């Protein structure tokens with residue numbers, strides 16, 4: 001029986017492993033869900049790479065093996081000990097070895113889950129040295145963004161209503177302004193809210209962080225490939241909760257600098273002045 005279980009587990013795993021490839025067809029839009037998608041979106045950040053590994057190659061096989069084992073055991077009991085085959089049931093009430101095993105083995109399994117799980121949590125939690133900071137503020141019902149390192153660029157980001165969408169823009173995910181980020185850089189995100197609890201979530205980045213009024217939460221995000229990545233507010237925040245999407249536009253660092261210069265010009269922000277050199281004059 002163990003052999004067939006193993007084959008079943010491998011078959012199911014193969015299905016899951018192939019699921020991510022669907023997204024690769026469109027190079028530009030990288031972070032979006034697809035029809036009939038199984039499993040997660042393709043990993044775009046180091047955190048999501050680890051989440052993929054932890055789920056696909058650790059938790060999921062474990063769940064499949066445990067579920068198959070329990071289902072198999074129940075099937076075996078239903079047949080072997082049905083009334084017609086076993087009219088006189090055994091009156092045994094305990095078995096020390098079995099009891100030690102069914103207590104001890106689950107404990108070992110849980111310890112086996114806790115170790116990589118905590119390792120992953122700490123990896124997410126500890127922000128490496130960041131290249132820049134972005135502040136995301138949740139509002140009923142849109143997001144505002146600030147770039148303190150780029151002279152305080154700030155803007156609001158609203159949903160583009162369905163009747164104003166251009167061809168190829170996904171409904172309920174497209175926003176009028178995007179969070180533009182440089183590829184391959186560590187971004188330190190500060191997340192807060194101006195009214196109720198929202199949640200800044202980007203599945204491909206492995207991010208879901210609550211935006212709580214009066215409190216600043218943070219996370220780090222490093223997206224390696226330029227492209228468009230979609231997310232949504234993921235905390236029930238009121239009537240338009242489903243209408244405050246997140247659209248991240250990751251560009252090459254050079255294109256990002258161009259965007260920054262553009263934004264600064266539009267907002268009338270003086271380009272960064274080197275204070276040290278000014279003081280020497």
Ligand SMILES: [Cu+2]
Nearest residue numbers: 198199233237
């Ligand atoms: Cu919200």
